[in-house]
Amino acid sequence: MEKKNYKEVLNQITTFIFDVDGVLTNAGIQINTNGEMLRTMNTKDGYALKTAIEQGYNVCIISGGKNEGVRARLKGLGITDIYLGAHEKIEQLDEYFDIYNIKPENVLYMGDDIPDYPVMKIVGLPCCPQDAVKEIKEVATYISHKNGGKGCVRDVIEQVLKVQGKWMKSFSARLSD
Template sequence: MEKSYKEIMPQITTFMFDVDGVLTNGIVHISTTGELTRAMNTKDGYALKTAIDLGYNICIISGGVNEGVRSRLSNLGIKDIYLGAHKKIVQFEKYLNDKNIKPEEILYMGDDIPDYPVMKRVALPCCPKDAVAEIQEISSYISHFKGGFGCVRDVIEQVLKVQGKWNGKFDAKYD
């Protein structure tokens, strides 16, 4: 019998995310000068920062190359950011080897076909509510939130709650 996503969450030490369609809503705005811009949810940012502060590994693997994305994520404290990753499995393997991490410790959230090979390798493949059908089919958990609208916060918060690291752990920091 296959484990439920809640049974896998206690072993998660590493969160991996795609950008477009996960950390953003997948819409790219094009300015008159040709600049591509995206929007990210601050609640997702808070959850990412919280996970980093608690010692979790965070890795971003995206096919996009927008340096504004790198800047935003770096400012949250994320160090492992792979942009321009058209074969995400290559960066995934490199990250595992460099950090000595096992696939059984990883939650990966993706939304489209380029995420498929990595999602087939991790313990907890997840996706936003509006992911493509092929990704939803292989996901152990489908967030109730769409990409860019809190799906990252959703999965991080759930893992931290299952591991007893979310509720009441931040009071002193914000008093």
């Protein structure tokens, strides 16, 4: 089956859903002497997430990880729909769709590993970082040129917002004040 061109669906995206480990982070985990797992997130990804929210997009996180520091960081960016400890991600996806009356064809989902596979099979624009596993790359309509934790989230958000005329919109308005 031939994949559709991802650019054909950028205009219909209203919702961004992201995994954390391997997408918002580089999938590496540092463990301190107290056993706490530490992750690194990209500030450019954070800026893009915040901008998407400011422009009226739905933004949701569905992750198998349970780190409350991750939740605090994401809440600080303005994300309110955060599902941690989600091992069957399709359940959280269905719940999120029901709450906000979201249609799968309006969703961009970015994942990097096998737990993301079922979700990626049903959304309108399945995406992954450059360093995603082979099976995820095969189901992705768009593979970012950026690795997980290295700007792949910014890449996809910026493309959608630019196509829809919303990138730099709030920034440009502040400059003209």
